[in-house]
Amino acid sequence: MSGLIEIEALTLRRDGRDVLRGVELTLAAGERLAIVGANGSGKTTLLRCLVGLEPPQEGRVTLFGTPCRREAEFRAARPRIGFLFQDSDDQLICPSVIEDVAFGPLNLGARPEDARRRAEAALAQLDLTHLADRFTHRLSGGEKRLVCLAGLLAMRPDVLLLDEPTNGVDTENGRKLRAALMAFDGAMILVSHDDGFVAEIATRAAVLHDGRLHPAHVHTHPHLHSHPHIHED
Numbered sequence: 328m329s330g331l332i333e334i335e336a337l338t339l340r341r342d343g344r345d346v347l348r349g350v351e352l353t354l355a356a357g358e359r360l361a362i363v364g365a366n367g368s369g370k371t372t373l374l375r376c377l378v379g380l381e382p383p384q385e386g387r388v389t390l391f392g393t394p395c396r397r398e399a400e401f402r403a404a405r406p407r408i409g410f411l412f413q414d415s416d417d418q419l420i421c422p423s424v425i426e427d428v429a430f431g432p433l434n435l436g437a438r439p440e441d442a443r444r445r446a447e448a449a450l451a452q453l454d455l456t457h458l459a460d461r462f463t464h465r466l467s468g469g470e471k472r473l474v475c476l477a478g479l480l481a482m483r484p485d486v487l488l489l490d491e492p493t494n495g496v497d498t499e500n501g502r503k504l505r506a507a508l509m510a511f512d513g514a515m516i517l518v519s520h521d522d523g524f525v526a527e528i529a530t531r532a533a534v535l536h537d538g539r540l541h542p543a544h545v546h547t548h549p550h551l552h553s554h555p556h557i558h559e560d
């Protein structure tokens with residue numbers, strides 16, 4: 328066992344159907360693993376199993392070298408994992424942007440002035456300083472996505488789990504988002520339908536198909552407009 332995250336033989340059934348069937352996954356330090364696959368193939372479910380939000384029927388999850396079965400074991404590991412939910416509205420909980428981004432560090436025990444400094448730095452990194460005093464519920468969809476990511480970066484996690492991070496994000500903000508992810512020195516799992524994003528960011532890719540994870544290739548041709556291709560092996 329050498330990965331930050333290890334999944335062995337993970338099987339999750341819903342309504343008599345196997346959503347995940349014997350999934351094996353290792354995330355090593357510094358990796359940016361893309362998980363792609365059709366709608367409903369189980370990508371979000373896999374991320375949720377990984378942090379203990381959904382209990383599988385079979386299999387093992389090991390986080391940072393510690394086998395996690397019970398909620399208390401997952402809870403101990405969660406501060407080291409920043410999970411960007413597919414729906415930003417599930418993530419934003421405070422009235423103002425600066426409060427929301429500072430909430431993570433504050434919750435992890437940072438002093439209020441440190442939490443605020445970390446929040447300001449995370450917002451500045453994504454060029455969002457101008458949003459600091461805005462109401463979170465009045466942000467646009469793309470703004471919410473970036474503010475959620477700023478909140479995760481402010482927590483300084485070891486691993487990011489990003490569920491469709493570029494959803495609703497425009498070209499310019501997409502560039503800032505990619506730059507922030509490239510500057511992040513931890514490991515990450517990216518779930519995305521954005522092939523260009525995956526081709527640019529991922530160091531490795533896997534396709535979730537029929538409940539199983541298969542290795543995949545991601546590459547771009549050196550055309551004026553790159554054409555990312557994701558092939559199953």
Ligand SMILES: Nc1ncnc2c1ncn2[C@@H]1O[C@H](COP(=O)(O)OP(=O)(O)OP(=O)(O)O)[C@@H](O)[C@H]1O
Nearest residue numbers: 341342346364365366367368369370371372373413
């Ligand atoms: N709480 C739930 N109860 C019952 N079925 C669910 C629940 N959540 C998800 N599902 C079903 O489980 C399957 C996997 O869903 P999941 O959200 O993991 O897919 P996904 O690969 O992330 O899809 P997408 O690309 O559309 O986001 C789908 O068939 C979905 O309808």
